Amino acid sequence: MPWQAELPFFSVKPPAADETPRTIALGDRIVPYVLRRARRRTIGLSIDHRGLRVGAPSRASLREVESLILRHGEWVVQKLDEWRSRRRPEPLAIVDGVRLPLLGSPLEVRLAVGANRAVWSAQPALTLCLRDPADAARVLEKTLRERARELFLERLRHYAAQLGVALPPLALSAARTRWGSCSLKSGIRLNWRLIHFPLHVIDYVVAHELAHLREMNHSPRFWSIVGQLYPDYKAVRDELKTLAAQCPQF
Incomplete structure (x- = not known):
């Protein structure tokens, strides 16, 4: 049939x-x-x-x-x-004391009155000083994007050196179904929400996108390059699929 x-x-x-x-x-x-x-x-x-x-x-x-x-x-x-x-989880309400993952560990978010800014402390915890509680999600996203850019650039430098390529331009995305992309013209785009996931998952995505600078496809040669940069990529690739369904939305 x-x-x-x-x-x-x-x-x-x-x-x-x-x-x-x-x-x-x-x-x-x-x-x-x-x-x-x-x-x-x-x-x-x-x-x-x-x-x-x-x-x-x-x-x-x-x-x-x-x-x-x-x-x-x-x-x-x-x-x-x-x-x-x-599948997207229910939107997370950003209220005082809410917890969400940062690099795979719980991050407590506290709300306080003040000029719109964020204060990190060691637990880790994050205090959002807000003029209006309605600004909580916007200020939180801006803060996490800043942390993501700083970390992603650090990991790109690390793996670009291993691959022997120049550090490509980095842009952050908020794509619903893609964690990263690579263009020989415009560089690498990484989803800022990766900051919620453990560092080894971020490293896999970074290695994956950098490998495209050598092979703009998903051929056996491409995966060989990924394996050189991140040998345990198969297990982490499967882990990423599971984490994707749990990624907080706000």
Whole structure:
């Protein structure tokens, strides 16, 4: 039975009578999916925020359906992980005493009255002096961006020296689904929210983007360069996918 890749669905529709929830084992994962039988000629797989959905002709057997899913199991797992990483947690209210991660460790944020500025202390803790409590999120982001730029430049210098390249220009981004990018023209962009993650995760992203100065692709040669800069990159790459789903938003 031929298969057909489909674009993800973006609108939530009420369950149809011919939709059946099922599960299938893909490697060591049990993956739920919804099987929808309809008047169609091919079996199609689609993945969106609801998970895996399979459209199949009424005459297709379950064996044919699951055989196709198994053949494309690696693709299914990869796309499910990508969707999981896009899910954004509920916005974090920046109130007195709130905690959020800084370099993987809890950071307590205190609010005080004063000119809009931030004061770091050793715990670590951060006091935001505010004219208006409504400015808390804006002042916090500005403060964390400054800390991120300082640290990212330090790590770029470290790994650029290892790679034997000049320090590229750095810009901070707030992209929803990308942690970094590299351009031979404009340099490297790193997502400022990486500052929430442990240093070894930041180092992996920095090494990854710097490696693109040698190879602007994801070929075996590219990953070899990443491995020279950061040998344990495979484990950290998987860790980053998990952390992405937990990254605070405010």
